[in-house]
Amino acid sequence: MSDVLWLATQVMTRVTRDQAYANLALDEVLRQHPDHRRSVAEVTELVYGTCRLMGTHDRVIEAASRRRLTDLQPQVVDLLRLTSHRMLAMRTPNHVAAQQAVDQARTRIHPKVAGLVNAVSRRISERSLDEWVQTLSNGLDSIDALALRTHHPRWIAESYRDLLGDEAEAALLANNLPAQPVLVVRPGLMRLDDLPGDDITPTRWSPFGFTSRQRPADIAAVRDGRAGVQDEGSQLVATALATAVDATGPWLDLCAGPGGKAALLVGLARRRHTWLLANEVAPHRADLVAQGTRAYPDGVQVICADGRAPAWLPDEFAAVMADVPCSGLGALRRRPDARWRKDTADVAGLTGLQLDLAHMGADSLAGGGVMAYVTCSPDRRETTDVIDALLAERDDLDLLDAPAVLQAVAGGATSGEALPDVSVPGHPLVAQLWPHRHGTDAMFLALLRRRSA
Missing domain, CATH: 1.10.940.10 (NusB-like)
Structure with missing residues (x-):
């Protein structure tokens, strides 16, 4: 030692x-x-x-x-x-x-x-x-005492308390438990049934997810790109977008790096006889997207561009995944040092970018197309505040019932279990996943359909 x-x-x-x-x-x-x-x-x-x-x-x-x-x-x-x-x-x-x-x-x-x-x-x-x-804790107020008890900075404890009330402590403590690796099969390349049955446990809610006693690097399907490592929450929000889309046309992943959602969306798009444009602003992350989708023979094009100044025409896409850059407060269990290197100013500094990308994602939709606005953060400033601002500035978008769509996705999984509560107080049409409720990262999802002209 x-x-x-x-x-x-x-x-x-x-x-x-x-x-x-x-x-x-x-x-x-x-x-x-x-x-x-x-x-x-x-x-x-x-x-x-x-x-x-x-x-x-x-x-x-x-x-x-x-x-x-x-x-x-x-x-x-x-x-x-x-x-x-x-x-x-x-x-x-x-x-x-x-x-x-x-x-x-x-x-x-x-x-x-x-x-x-x-x-x-x-x-x-x-x-x-x-x-x-x-x-x-002697002499501390309730928020500082909660922060100390759960080993978080005050501002994060305050954000969780604002959302969850007395349930905040359980959510914060869940961030201290290491996340177990979850894997995903790539639709069209393999199925869960193709995996060795004695070593595989399907996830509870994602129809494409599984866990394994083997290390991911030791699984042949992961090495050749037919499967990958992806949190179940990320699988759920990507599958929810595909479930909500009923228009025809190509799909867009606006901020695709590092590529987990893009790889799942390619397979789901190919099922609809269409293809995915995967965009990423950072070259090294665009390379990761290309690597993650390498097993598909067709159905995807990876480009490197700023999503705020797109390299595509507006009004083109039937589906847009806008998984915008965020503080990552929903993945603290995976990033042990992150909570101490961020502060509340980091969140405030991202909201303008998030709203800009949400607008550009909406502009990229064809009439009747659906956008998924996604963050790996539960903080209101990055989630419902952005959606409220987006809807206040536009009159061509309608919120869909994201909790209902997620329940439909979960119903297609092997277990058929209903998802525990994903509601957000005051915002009944958006959804929030939590580590302590769902065993996933704290992913936020809003689904918006653009009205046809």
Whole structure:
């Protein structure tokens, strides 16, 4: 475990000093130390867990050290964060975690900081995580206490509380549980029945989804592009768009990268004897779209263009997927460090772009065509506020009943189960998925049909 702590400290340094994403930093460190590949699971658990609870660990460290974090060396802070997580949230015995932290401080940072690390580690070990949260909650208002209890910044806790009331705590705690890989078969390339039956479990609501005991990279259908990794929520919103479309004509994925929804939509479009134009503004993400749709012999064209200045004519498409850039607050369980590197200004800075893209998606629709406005965020500013603004500025769009369409999609799955409540208070025609209710990312869906001239 001393090797694990050393590797994890290097990853945390890249995350906190260089603002690297945790998954990319982890891959980089493990590539540099191939002799430690056997430690991947342990390092991943330690790094991801520490990143999720980083704000709480920072509060604990400040209380235990009686200093501000800015008064400590950055490397010492990262080491103490990992040590705090090992003591408070993992199975590591406190005396082992403390001793390994001291050894690391002495040999990897500087002998003079070993005493400080020892003292702070010992103080951290005097309480459990629940006891630290209770102690640190004294004097906080209800939102700050909720944020601390669930290990989120205040502004995210406030956003969830606004949407869910007392249910917000369950939703926030669900963000702390690692998401299990969900896979999808590509329609027209294979069916669920084509997969080995003893290793495959169909998803509850998506007719194309499944889970497997194998790693995705070990599944032949994933390697050759007939299947892929895709959250069930993303599968549901893409299938809902295809279900809602009754006009004829080509389909458009306005912001297609990295390509999961596009790959599913290609197969569904081909069933309707039409094709998909997959657009992405970033060249490297456009390459990912092309890679994800490579197994289809036809039915898709990938281009690289700004969706606000399109490379296509208006009034052309029977279906438009507008999965717009967003804060990603609905996928925090997949991105352990994301909650601490974003703030409320990041959301506010995206809403203008989201509305512009929604307008362009609507302009691209032919009469009778349907657009899916999708975000992987439950925040009102990125969801219902954008839809309200779009409808206030146009008179050619009608909201469809997205909850009803999602229920129809779920009815076509193997289980035939009804979806738990997807409603949004005050907006009965749009839908919101949640990790704690549905086991999916927190995907928002609005379906809009353009009136025929």
